[in-house]
Amino acid sequence: MDYTFNSGKLMRTPPRPLGEASSQPDLFHTPSDLGDSDLNVNLKKRKYPVDSTENITRTMNDMVININSMLQDLKANQNEQFSQIRKDMSALKKQNDDLLTSNAEIKKTICVISDEQNALKLRVEKLEQGENKAINYVSDLEQQVESLEWKIRETSVEIRNLPTESSYEKMLDVIKQLHQTLNVTYDQRDIRSVYRLPAKQDGPRTIVLEYAGLQKKSELLQAYKKHNQANKEDRLSTNSVGLLGVKKIIYINGRLTRKAQQLHYQARQLVKDGSYRFCWTARGKVFVKKDEGEPIIEIKTVEQMVALSSETRADD
CATH class of the missing domain: 1.20.5 (Single alpha-helices involved in coiled-coils or other helix-helix interfaces)
Structure with a gap:
């Protein structure tokens, strides 16, 4: 049964009559049945020429040589x-x-x-x-x-601002008057020597009064301090000892060593800048104190002075 398509539709082929074969091929015909022309069957064999084989061999050899090279x-x-x-x-x-x-x-x-x-x-x-x-x-x-x-x-004192132009005898008279003003017993035998120090600038040269013993020195310093405390408005001056002219305050201090003098000078700078309130010397040593009731500090070295000054600035 065959089917055909017509205009997109599947069509069925009409059936063959009974007994009719669909095909009659002579599959098993013999050569005798065929014509002579049918016996001429052309059988072709694939052949390679001799030159082609040699070329292949040569090419292979060249390839081997190239590879070896x-x-x-x-x-x-x-x-x-x-x-x-x-x-x-x-x-x-x-x-x-x-x-x-x-x-x-x-x-x-x-x-x-x-x-x-x-x-x-x-x-x-x-x-x-x-x-x-x-x-x-x-x-x-x-x-x-x-x-x-x-x-x-140890037994010497320094007296500043007393006139030094007069003679030695006149100077002794002024020193005697100074003792009398301070109510200190004066005996020339108690004095070992009196001399003037070189002046660093124009003005009265400092007088050094050296006693024979320590007692007279202590009496003079105590009397000087007591006099100034009692007469704050009229401290010991040149007029106090009978010297006329321009009034000058007289200063009396125990004579210090050079080192103590330097320390005393720097310690006074602490008082001037307000770091400490009190500064004084005793027995050749320098002392400072910040205020009443504060501990007393002995100044021994310049380094200590610098440390005190730095400490004060740090506190401020």
Whole structure:
């Protein structure tokens, strides 16, 4: 049964009559049944010419030769690269050996320098110890000189603003009048010496009055302090001792050593700038006090003075 399409529709082929074969092919005919022309069957074989085989062989040989040549070039290139690598490795090894040798020398030099440094360090430590001993020794000597200098000046006082143009006898008369004004017994035998100090500037030269003993010095200083406390508006002056002319305040202080004078001067600066209220000397030493009821501080060194000044600024 066959089917056909017509205008997009499936059509069925009419059936064949019964007994009619659909096809009558003579599949099993014999050659005798065929004509002579049918016996001429052309059988063609695929043949390759001889020249083509030789060309293929030659091509293959050329390819092998080319491959061998390429392999030889590759091998030569690799050998060259390996040779260069060996050279580079040899150079690196030599550099490494040189570095090891150099490092060994550097290490040896460092050891030598380290030994020298340790030796120098020990030497510096010994020098520092010697310096500290020398500083302590100098400090002890300065203290001894300070003590001796104070011992020499222990019984002396300094009188400032008394006229010094007059004669020695006139100066003794003024000193006698000074004792009488302060109600201190005067006996010339109590005086060991009287002399003037060099003047640093124009004005009366300071008079140094040296007593034979410490008692008279203490009496004069106490009387001077008591007089000024009792006469704050009329302190001891040149008019108080009978000297006419321009009135000048007379100052009497125990004579200090040079070191104590410097400390006293700087301590007075603390009073001037308001850091401390009181500053005075006693027995050749310098003292300061901030205010009433505050502890008394003895000034011994310049460094201590600087520290006190810095401490005061920090508090402000």
